[in-house]
Amino acid sequence: MLETTHRKGAETRERLLAAAESAVLAKGFAATSIDELIAAVGITKSGFFYHFKDKADLAKSMMLRYLEHDRAVLDDIFRRGDELNEDPLHGFLVGLKLFAEMLGNLPEAHPGCLAASFCYQDQLFNREIRELNAEGVLAWRTRFRERLDVIAFRYPPRSEVDLEAMADMAATLVEGGLILGRMLGDVTILPRQIVLYRDFIRSVFLPA
Amino acid sequence: MLETTHRKGAETRERLLAAAESAVLAKGFAATSIDELIAAVGITKSGFFYHFKDKADLAKSMMLRYLEHDRAVLDDIFRRGDELNEDPLHGFLVGLKLFAEMLGNLPEAHPGCLAASFCYQDQLFNREIRELNAEGVLAWRTRFRERLDVIAFRYPPRSEVDLEAMADMAATLVEGGLILGRMLGDVTILPRQIVLYRDFIRSVFLPA
DNA sequence: CGATCAACTGGACTCGTGGTACAGTAGGTC
DNA sequence: GACCTACTGTACCACGAGTCCAGTTGATCG
The missing domain is CATH 1.10.357.10 (Tetracycline Repressor, domain 2)
Structure with a gap:
């Protein structure tokens, strides 16, 4: 049941990537803050670093x-x-x-x-x-x-x-x-x- | 003698703009710091803000x-x-x-x-x-x-x-x-x- | 039922950077 | 001798990126 269990992680990750993409296209990578991404997705900074090492x-x-x-x-x-x-x-x-x-x-x-x-x-x-x-x-x-x-x-x-x-x-x-x-x-x-x-x-x- | 006197300012300004352009083309505007520009040109931060208000x-x-x-x-x-x-x-x-x-x-x-x-x-x-x-x-x-x-x-x-x-x-x-x-x-x-x-x-x- | 693991939360901390404020000064100009 | 341009020097603040680590929740598995 890999499809249905523990899939929340992949979904959050996808939402982070989508938010990051639109932000980067609007402001550039350096100006895209981790804070705004986690605010958009509704998780904490620690949550972000769970998905991406940096x-x-x-x-x-x-x-x-x-x-x-x-x-x-x-x-x-x-x-x-x-x-x-x-x-x-x-x-x-x-x-x-x-x-x-x-x-x-x-x-x-x-x-x-x-x-x-x-x-x-x-x-x-x-x-x-x-x-x-x-x-x-x-x-x-x-x-x-x-x-x-x-x-x-x-x-x-x-x-x-x-x-x-x-x-x-x-x-x-x-x-x-x-x-x-x-x-x-x-x-x-x-x-x-x-x-x-x-x-x-x-x-x-x-x-x- | 506007051409020959007090022209040092315009030259420094030009060097700042040139340094900024190459830095922005390499890293983007947000990632280009004022500190690196003044280091490249050899002036101080105050000097930068003499030429550009922000x-x-x-x-x-x-x-x-x-x-x-x-x-x-x-x-x-x-x-x-x-x-x-x-x-x-x-x-x-x-x-x-x-x-x-x-x-x-x-x-x-x-x-x-x-x-x-x-x-x-x-x-x-x-x-x-x-x-x-x-x-x-x-x-x-x-x-x-x-x-x-x-x-x-x-x-x-x-x-x-x-x-x-x-x-x-x-x-x-x-x-x-x-x-x-x-x-x-x-x-x-x-x-x-x-x-x-x-x-x-x-x-x-x-x-x- | 207890152990395990994914997916987080919470909090504390450091460092770089933008930006402000202001006083001072070297050197050429009028 | 006064004035202006083009700076220097110093001190300071707020914000945000990024790091670290300890703790928690809830589903899953044997």
């Missing part, structure tokens, strides 16, 4: 949680794109459309990326956390690069293209789009960038 | 300095692009090439954008600073949008394009490219994204 441990747990969530969402979106169209290019284009739609319907008023927040404060963290961050980006690169390779084989572009940069462009536009969206308080910026990315992909592999 | 005043001054520098660099790059080619599209494409080259030759090992750093810590700042940040993005949008409007008039694209998003894409790729470059420790990522942006612009207005 603040660095919290940071690492936040990243692991974030990366896992990120991976799951992306897997789901592009798997559905593939299901809707057998062709690698058109399946990818459908996936990008779904992706843009999802980004436009995010519930948060000011969505953000934890990895981006951490990368502008990376001197606060140890090597382990920075490596987790790099792994996350490489996962995006690999994921998109594999698709582009398959697509480029079936639809050879007429001129040389930097497929790696094209794969990175997805993550680049997401990170940049989140930043611009936050700065201007405009949640349409990010999905529109993804739509442009989709246009770009199509124009490279399907010239008019 | 930390918020420092933040505002940092943003103003950053935006001004940003504006000057961009003005210079694209003015040179225009000088090298009269045509609005080709002048812009030359400017983008110069821009990519400049971004590839940045002296810092881990360049970053102060505005991006601030936007992931915006709850630390007052409305005034957030507005400065938004103005900075809008300046990029306006700058690129004006060019794209002129180009679209001379080279009408065959299908509808979201010119605003295309203008924002420049800043989006710079912000995102800086983040990916930092995460992977790869300074080539950003210039390659700008090259792709250039390819995209060309393919929209000059279909093969």
Whole structure:
């Protein structure tokens, strides 16, 4: 009965991580106090240190949680794109459309990326956390690069293209789009960038 | 003789701002202590508060300095692009090439954008600073949008394009490219994204 | 029924940091 | 000789992060 017994701990831990994530996205890691997290969750400081050995441990747990969530969402979106169209290019284009739609319907008023927040404060963290961050980006690169390779084989572009940069462009536009969206308080910026990315992909592999 | 006399103050202030900028890009604003800044510059705490009334005043001054520098660099790059080619599209494409080259030759090992750093810590700042940040993005949008409007008039694209998003894409790729470059420790990522942006612009207005 | 363990509570303590206050001073300027 | 700029020096306070450790509660297991 591991599922039902003693599960209160995992739930409290999850609530701490969720509170920490929204606070870090709003104020940064250093400005996020343990006191505010325990106040939000309703436990004491000692309770916090029962779950995390120190603040660095919290940071690492936040990243692991974030990366896992990120991976799951992306897997789901592009798997559905593939299901809707057998062709690698058109399946990818459908996936990008779904992706843009999802980004436009995010519930948060000011969505953000934890990895981006951490990368502008990376001197606060140890090597382990920075490596987790790099792994996350490489996962995006690999994921998109594999698709582009398959697509480029079936639809050879007429001129040389930097497929790696094209794969990175997805993550680049997401990170940049989140930043611009936050700065201007405009949640349409990010999905529109993804739509442009989709246009770009199509124009490279399907010239008019 | 305002230029030569009493100029030591402005110089110290500038050194404080420069030290603050590199510290903030490495650790974030909250984790940047006044003590480390005065140690780096070689003055006392009282000296710091002679130049800035409090930390918020420092933040505002940092943003103003950053935006001004940003504006000057961009003005210079694209003015040179225009000088090298009269045509609005080709002048812009030359400017983008110069821009990519400049971004590839940045002296810092881990360049970053102060505005991006601030936007992931915006709850630390007052409305005034957030507005400065938004103005900075809008300046990029306006700058690129004006060019794209002129180009679209001379080279009408065959299908509808979201010119605003295309203008924002420049800043989006710079912000995102800086983040990916930092995460992977790869300074080539950003210039390659700008090259792709250039390819995209060309393919929209000059279909093969 | 008693032992065990997860999930905490409570309290006391240290240290760094932001920020204030204020008095003093070196050196160039008018 | 008065004045101003650009500081130094010292003392002080409040707050919050983070550490440590001892104790407690309530469910579970043999």
